Amino acid sequence: MSEPVRWGVLGAANFALQHMARAIHAAEGAEFAAIATSSAAKAEPFRAFAPGVRVHDSYDALLADPEIDAIYIPLPNHLHVEWTQKAARAGKHVLCEKPIAMTAPEIDQLIALRDETGLVIAEAFMIVHHPQWTCVRDMLDAGEVGTLRHVDVAFSFNNPDPGNIRNRVEAGGGVLPDIGVYAFGGVRYATGQEPEAVMARWKVENEVDTFVQVWADFPGFTYGGTVSTRLAPRQEVTFQGDRGSIRMSAPFNPTVFGEARVELHRDGQQAEVRRFTSDNHYVLQVEAFGRAVRGGDAYAVPLEFSRGTQAMIDQVKAAAVQM
Known part of the structure; x- marks a missing residue:
């Protein structure tokens, strides 16, 4: 049996708290391992359902964590491309909230980065x-x-x-x-x-x-x-x-x-x-992403789909x- 994908969440967004962090915690083949937030108070609701989650006080510290395989990005839309690129450059697989970019040509950059690194980089198009x-x-x-x-x-x-x-x-x-x-x-x-x-x-x-x-x-x-x-x-x-x-x-x-x-x-x-x-499409999304990371399965919505x-x-x- 393959090792679970160890996830880090970039930021303590309410959507992550209500849906995606919980989905990562519940999904088979996934471990909600760490979160990045400068506010200890914002981390506490995540610890309520995942007591073992590690808290990093900066995004860069999370990306430098060698025990993290994949990053989930729920940041504001205008930051998606920047932090997707930073996470991939740090050697992490990336699942970024939609829209993963603000224009189609920006996604071309992410496609090139995905192909260069061999990492799974995808938009969280859960439906x-x-x-x-x-x-x-x-x-x-x-x-x-x-x-x-x-x-x-x-x-x-x-x-x-x-x-x-x-x-x-x-x-x-x-x-x-x-x-x-x-x-x-x-x-x-x-x-x-x-x-x-x-x-x-x-x-x-x-x-x-x-x-x-x-x-x-x-x-x-x-x-x-x-x-x-x-x-x-x-x-x-x-x-x-x-x-x-x-x-x-x-x-x-x-x-x-x-x-x-x-x-x-x-x-x-x-x-x-x-x-x-x-x-639960959020849980199913995390599990599908994990199969792409660990098993090499084709992902249902690759970046080319998101570009369209x-x-x-x-x-x-x-x-x-x-x-």
């Missing part, structure tokens, strides 16, 4: 590790809806706090890097297709996009979607073909939003419903007109 997305992809491949003609996507939550990092332009905030990555990447993953043309309009507050409406042409189907950080929580994806449709009820964060259901609707037939009640999603975000930004 595709949830079996509901594999289920939908397989159903589309099997022609369960006939020929796919259109995809509808909606993802929103209400976050008006101007001090929140998602609303700060200097930290890489905005709805597109925060949740647009899911609305675009999920459809790309399920269909295996890339957009050919994009139109968009958006609302911007204090230089940060807060509502974006997108229309896109993919090979064989159209896309229509909205993402917003100023609307009540909602998430739904529908894949509509000429003989049926697939609806996802909680496609992006089912552990928080609600039960993950995949519904297959066909004319004149009772809907087929598949429920996913116990799957970021390229679509870049296209939307370039095309967006003010509402």
Whole structure:
């Protein structure tokens, strides 16, 4: 049996505390070994569920720890490329929160670094590790809806706090890097297709996009979607073909939003419903990353995939007109 991947977490972000550090602690083949934070008080909630975790008082000290194999990065968006590069240069595998970069060309630098070092470097695009997305992809491949003609996507939550990092332009905030990555990447993953043309309009507050409406042409189907950080929580994806449709009820964060259901609707037939009640995509993501590190397994979302999603975000930004 291979040795567990020993993880270090770069910073005491709340998202790491609530989700990813706990997932690392719970995952098979993983050990939550260390965290970097200059605040001892911020480390204590992590020690509550992982008493043996070591605390480094700086990011550089964590990267220098010879007993750490992989680094998880939950830092503000604008720091992702810098610290991914530093971690890899220190010989660590890297799982970095999305978006791993702010533009597609920046990801080219990370691809080159990955190839140079032989390390696993990936974006924490957790949704595709949830079996509901594999289920939908397989159903589309099997022609369960006939020929796919259109995809509808909606993802929103209400976050008006101007001090929140998602609303700060200097930290890489905005709805597109925060949740647009899911609305675009999920459809790309399920269909295996890339957009050919994009139109968009958006609302911007204090230089940060807060509502974006997108229309896109993919090979064989159209896309229509909205993402917003100023609307009540909602998430739904529908894949509509000429003989049926697939609806996802909680496609992006089912552990928080609600039960993950995949519904297959066909004319004149009772809907087929598949429920996913116990799957934790954060844990599954950590385990998949570990298999890539220790077993050499292909990772489901390599940097090339992340680049494609970021390229679509870049296209939307370039095309967006003010509402």
